[in-house]
Amino acid sequence: MDQQQAQVRERCRAITSASKRCRNLAVDERGFCKVHAGPRRIGAPTTMQRSPEALLAERVREFFEFMRRRTLGEYEIDSFGFDRELTEQILHPLALGLYRRWWRVTTLGVENVPMNGAGLLVGNHSGTLPWDAVMMKAAVLEEHPGNRHVRLLAADLAVSMPVLSHLARKAGNTVAIQQDSLQMLRSGELVGVFPEGYKGVGKPFGERYRLQRFGRGGFVEVALKARVPIVPVAIVGAEEIYPMVANLRPVARMFGLPYFPITPFFPLLGPLGLLPLPTKWMIEFGDPIPTDVYPEDAFEDTMLVFDLTDRIRDTIQQMLNRNLAARKGVFS
Amino acid sequence: MTRRVLVTGASGFLGRDLVRSLETEKSVEYIAAVDTKPIGGFDKAEFIRADVASPLIQRVIASTGVDTVVHADLTSSPLSVGGRSAQKERNVIGTMQLLGACQRVEAVEKVVVRSSTAVYGNDSSDPSILREDWSNLSEASGYSKDLADAETFARDFGRRRSRVKLTILRFANVMGPTAETSMTQLFSLPLIPTALGFDPRLQLLHEQDAVQVLRKSVVEDHPGVFNVAADGVLYLSQAIRLARRLPLPVVTPLGTIAGDVLRRFGVIDFPTDQTALLVHGRVVDTQRLKEVFGYKPVHTTRDALMSFLESPRASRSSALKDWQKELYEFAASRFAAMAGGPAPRPYVVGAGEDAGQASQPPAEAN
Numbered sequence: 001m002d003q004q005q006a007q008v009r010e011r012c013r014a015i016t017s018a019s020k021r022c023r024n025l026a027v028d029e030r031g032f033c034k035v036h037a038g039p040r041r042i043g044a045p046t047t048m049q050r051s052p053e054a055l056l057a058e059r060v061r062e063f064f065e066f067m068r069r070r071t072l073g074e075y076e077i078d079s080f081g082f083d084r085e086l087t088e089q090i091l092h093p094l095a096l097g098l099y100r101r102w103w104r105v106t107t108l109g110v111e112n113v114p115m116n117g118a119g120l121l122v123g124n125h126s127g128t129l130p131w132d133a134v135m136m137k138a139a140v141l142e143e144h145p146g147n148r149h150v151r152l153l154a155a156d157l158a159v160s161m162p163v164l165s166h167l168a169r170k171a172g173n174t175v176a177i178q179q180d181s182l183q184m185l186r187s188g189e190l191v192g193v194f195p196e197g198y199k200g201v202g203k204p205f206g207e208r209y210r211l212q213r214f215g216r217g218g219f220v221e222v223a224l225k226a227r228v229p230i231v232p233v234a235i236v237g238a239e240e241i242y243p244m245v246a247n248l249r250p251v252a253r254m255f256g257l258p259y260f261p262i263t264p265f266f267p268l269l270g271p272l273g274l275l276p277l278p279t280k281w282m283i284e285f286g287d288p289i290p291t292d293v294y295p296e297d298a299f300e301d302t303m304l305v306f307d308l309t310d311r312i313r314d315t316i317q318q319m320l321n322r323n324l325a326a327r328k329g330v331f332s
Numbered sequence: 333m334t335r336r337v338l339v340t341g342a343s344g345f346l347g348r349d350l351v352r353s354l355e356t357e358k359s360v361e362y363i364a365a366v367d368t369k370p371i372g373g374f375d376k377a378e379f380i381r382a383d384v385a386s387p388l389i390q391r392v393i394a395s396t397g398v399d400t401v402v403h404a405d406l407t408s409s410p411l412s413v414g415g416r417s418a419q420k421e422r423n424v425i426g427t428m429q430l431l432g433a434c435q436r437v438e439a440v441e442k443v444v445v446r447s448s449t450a451v452y453g454n455d456s457s458d459p460s461i462l463r464e465d466w467s468n469l470s471e472a473s474g475y476s477k478d479l480a481d482a483e484t485f486a487r488d489f490g491r492r493r494s495r496v497k498l499t500i501l502r503f504a505n506v507m508g509p510t511a512e513t514s515m516t517q518l519f520s521l522p523l524i525p526t527a528l529g530f531d532p533r534l535q536l537l538h539e540q541d542a543v544q545v546l547r548k549s550v551v552e553d554h555p556g557v558f559n560v561a562a563d564g565v566l567y568l569s570q571a572i573r574l575a576r577r578l579p580l581p582v583v584t585p586l587g588t589i590a591g592d593v594l595r596r597f598g599v600i601d602f603p604t605d606q607t608a609l610l611v612h613g614r615v616v617d618t619q620r621l622k623e624v625f626g627y628k629p630v631h632t633t634r635d636a637l638m639s640f641l642e643s644p645r646a647s648r649s650s651a652l653k654d655w656q657k658e659l660y661e662f663a664a665s666r667f668a669a670m671a672g673g674p675a676p677r678p679y680v681v682g683a684g685e686d687a688g689q690a691s692q693p694p695a696e697a698n
Contacts, residue, residue: 073573162529
């Protein structure tokens with residue numbers, strides 16, 4: 001049916017709060033209708049009126065200007081090492097390719113992400129390699145009307161590995177420790193965290209979409225301290241990108257890794273086995289859970305922290321179950 | 333109230349500049365500049381040749397009748413003092429002797445210790461922005477161990493003599509037109525060695541800001557521990573580009589060996605324990621400096637780097653450096669030409685006087 005529509009006239013890509021496709025005609029270049037175009041598209045009419053040649057020329061000019069600035073070191077980074085320009089110009093377009101074409105991500109409820117001010121996004125972690133984190137970041141930057149950057153909290157391995165760790169830092173991510181997350185939240189950033197950690201991302205295929213233990217609730221403690229809302233995030237599709245059928249613990253131990261995955265294609269097909277399967281993804285942002293309704297010192301209340309942790313875990317599990325039931329197939 | 337000040341490590345650039353700036357201070361009536369190396373060039377200050385690591389220092393403190401002691405004699409470079417054991421002797425035993433002497437001389441009311449952010453060590457799992465209350469649980473080694481020990485002595489001293497106002501200043505890597513530090517040596521090299529696959533965040537401190545903070549802690553009272561660092565952070569890769577230099581990436585274990593070899597030949601004095609800085613980098617929080625101490629650094633990290641790069645000793649040209657500079661200018665002007673606009677003036681003044689105006693890129697002109 002989607003194809004038929006595309007042949008007639010393109011429809012808006014947005015999904016309404018009733019989980020249905022928006023039926024308005026698409027007007028802007030990104031395939032949104034007037035309602036879902038969002039505030040960044042205020043300047044859109046001018047781009048719409050330009051000829052494709054002029055647009056291309058503008059792109060080329062911007063690119064070389066970017067290259068010149070990069071060559072001369074004329075750019076700013078924040079204290080955490082976030083390189084906004086590199087992220088928006090190079091890393092995000094790459095992620096967006098995967099987001100649109102490879103995993104064809106459908107994003108729901110992005111309006112639940114705070115428009116401004118701090119917020120803590122809490123998601124389910126899966127997929128052997130943390131592609132779900134990359135897609136969550138891309139989803140908010142691309143689909144959210146405020147085009148906000150999610151600052152992810154990464155496990156120690158991701159911050160000590162050469163190349164990747166520094167790339168992650170430049171993309172605005174940091175170490176998963178309280179000092180860093182608190183400081184980011186207090187300066188009004190959106191912070192993303194996957195409390196399951198290695199237990200979630202490295203779980204066997206048979207346990208897919210079954211949430212693991214949510215640590216000791218450190219993320220709830222941080223949210224209570226910073227008094228910021230918690231947004232539960234359910235990611236469907238990432239579990240099947242590398243179906244992990246076995247975990248070679250001795251090999252993992254040898255390399256100092258948390259797990260060493262065996263998938264039907266890895267290490268059988270060598271580097272080709274690292275290619276993630278093109279599953280169909282859905283990322284849903286749930287209703288924000290406020291934390292400023294609790295007293296100032298609520299973070300010291302262990303029972304409350306545990307309660308909230310469980311509540312958020314249940315919410316995400318329910319969102320996962322609902323979206324799994326609605327899913328037509330793993331790849332479509 | 334007038335002060336009588338004693339400054340140790342007066343031959344170092346920080347001690348020297350502090351003494352000079354205190355000489356212009358009306359509230360300071362006497363300055364004793366202490367060091368083991370003879371130095372001159374002071375108007376008012378009295379140079380006293382003494383070793384802080386010897387018990388004699390107590391006689392110096394007592395006989396000069398000073399009420400303020402600034403300990404700026406902690407050295408990060410083993411080469412300048414004759415090896416690691418001499419460095420440790422000077423840093424640890426020197427601080428111990430000096431503070432012991434201060435404790436016994438009743439007239440001493442204030443002690444300022446110049447420490448460094450190296451005290452935090454380097455670990456990728458540490459907080460990204462270190463605050464004064466962070467202490468690394470993993471064991472420190474080398475220079476950071478020296479600093480940790482020196483600070484512990486200082487705190488113990490502060491507890492025993494609770495009337496004494498104790499200020500501990502943790503300086504970031506100092507850079508500037510006259511400062512001589514491991515960081516300025518690094519950026520003097522024709523090619524800048526980096527750890528392959530690592531791009532650390534650097535935070536610097538301009539030498540003038542460093543001296544100002546020292547001066548303020550002498551003439552005003554600011555007891556406590558403070559991080560002292562400039563605003564702004566640069567990636568090493570970015571700093572190398574700003575310097576119009578090319579990186580020389582080395583595999584990390586090899587890098588340590590290469591560092592040792594270079595050090596042995598006296599090319600660069602970048603101690604092994606500090607090469608970790610070039611892997612993980614270090615950024616500290618300066619909120620306490622701004623709000624409690626009451627000083628906002630005038631120069632940013634980039635200013636500190638640029639002020640060094642533009643200084644005559646850094647811009648001393650060599651064929652390799654000139655070639656790299658031309659390469660940068662050529663690349664930048666090509667990109668600017670392809671972008672279709674006139675090439676804007678580059679940030680580095682020393683590096684490209686004419687790059688902005690030149691219609692022809694230099695390589696084409698040849």
